[in-house]
Amino acid sequence: MTGRARRQQVIIDILQRQPVDSQEELRQSLAGRGIEVTQATLSRDLRELGAAKTPRGYQLPSGTTPGRSESARALTPLARTMASFVTDIQTACNTIVLRTGPGHAQIVALEMDRAGLVGVVGCLAGDDTIFVAVASAQRAKELTRELLGLAELAGAGR
Amino acid sequence: MTGRARRQQVIIDILQRQPVDSQEELRQSLAGRGIEVTQATLSRDLRELGAAKTPRGYQLPSGTTPGRSESARALTPLARTMASFVTDIQTACNTIVLRTGPGHAQIVALEMDRAGLVGVVGCLAGDDTIFVAVASAQRAKELTRELLGLAELAGAGR
DNA sequence: GGTCATGGTGCATGATTATACGAGGATTGC
């Protein structure tokens, strides 16, 4: 009985790393980390966390932070840039769209290019928007989660 | 008489006015406005709109706007701009690409942003080209048709 | 210790949402 708080912390971590489309899927991910609970408990946890079920999986409300536990990666230039300028990230099939403040898209795109993110086919930046073409929809999903983390946005829309 | 687009506009309107906790509740609100459909249809509509089910009811993704209340759809700024500057429209999966005369892309993209088209995740304009990322390939198709109409291009794309 | 209140959980089940399938209408090409 490691505790509810800890479990919810792990749930946050999982949701930020990978797309989760159902509570059953989440249950299995938790089991993989040695935490076994029923779907009913997850239903309660997700409500308490304020998680939303979107067509692209469960999303945490913005402001939810991962327990610095495992996500403690030193801040890369990309992370700093993203956290500073990116205001929103959305996925659509195999394309990721990032929004920034006016005039900042170029800077962010430059850093993304330098970072050499796996699966990224190319970036195209305007004034406040960046399109990222990704090799596959699947990879786009994953990448979006990662980028949301870097940008410290936690949840996508609203 | 494509009730679908109209219905989705009404759904957006309802979701922005009052909390809706279930599709059944939404169904009743729609019925109150004279639109009668089944829960299955709403499930599809909500997915296309990208709506998320949160502990506080259904939420629309940021950027979704109420859209012209159908009646005022006569000659919008978007329609005028599109008809004036857009020379070609093509769809690729979930991305729509519009071509304009040299230097006109920015103007058109600006109007598209203002229009708050349903399903549009973001626009990016160069000099004579505009990329539009759409939430789904399905929605991209529909939107392309609508845009072709606005641009008075008949069957340009495809 | 005994009793009570509180919080967290599983189980079973009700409520809600998603989807496979097919019908009906519109459009296109012949």
Next chain:
DNA sequence: GCAATCCTCGTATAATCATGCACCATGACC
């Protein structure tokens, strides 16, 4: 016209989620 196609939607049902209830553990209090 007629067949082929594409859309949209309802029906039926599967899949998923929420919750009433009971149980157990813990801690406060007598």
